[in-house]
Amino acid sequence: MDLQELMRDGEWTTEPVRAEWGPDGELLVEAREESDAWRVTSYGFVHDNAHALLAPLGTSEAVEVTFQLDFDQQFDQAGLMIRVDETTWIKAGIEFSDGAAQVGAVVTHGFSDWSVAPVTDWMGREVTVRASRDGDAVTIRARVADEPWRLVRVAPLSPTADARAGLFCCAPTRPGLVVRFVAHRRSEPDSSLH
Template structure:
């Protein structure tokens, strides 16, 4: 069993799904296998004009000064397949960050939503087939999002606003907007202290 899977077990025990996936079950090595429903997604309005609020996010309470990390295997490759961390206040206030396949390449990025969604990405094709960790550190009125593959240095992905008084929940998520059959292998979930500094 992965050494940090006690965190996954705790999330499964205490968390709740925003939208139930097709299935969520333990794998042979202690990983959590989550199969997404076709057309699952999280987006509000911007550019596309639609609202989708069907992401499979397993969330538990997230403090005003707390960090969350999710680790998963990047072994998916279809358009808009995605997995990572989600922080959610309500249907119109949330942040998702992770790796999404877009235009034929794996892209690390984030969607920040305050009424409408705002998306940013950067290509990371060299991350394919490896363990990706996404970290969101909430402190004051900001969430700092970082990501890395294996034990490489952290990359800063985004700094986003979130009210320090917001009643938020956080955890893992995945979506499959364009197809059936996406199964994401989540190998770790951790909670801990906030980042000491932005840089």
């Protein structure tokens, strides 16, 4: 499933300001101000209005999303999301936090958690985030260009969960964030964790 198929067959969790094709076949998505995905932990609020374009994800399938990392405002974020319902989901990708691009993931089972690591050398480059679902786990990796994959997270997900997956972005603190998504792919899951 490529970007065009995802646009045709996927559904938005929350409609963005706009989603349109760019001159090179990229998908330009403009996020609404105060869009986000988070449940309770530490902050005490629930935000469930991230812009995620999702299609069904098999119980043994991988999804990849590639986007241009050219955003630099506090909490700007883009990547991929796997969603079961409003209390069970995973988002993974790049979030600009505390002055730096950070690769990370939020895993939510009733309550959200958060993990990040700085990737300042990824700025201005195309980032690919991959989530591989198999058995009771989702393995999340990320990279730029053809560099080696970096393990971001291994998270639980019930093998019987009816999940959807695809691209996402949100802009918790400002208007005007436009993310340039350049690819969406589906494939067989990774054969091993390492």
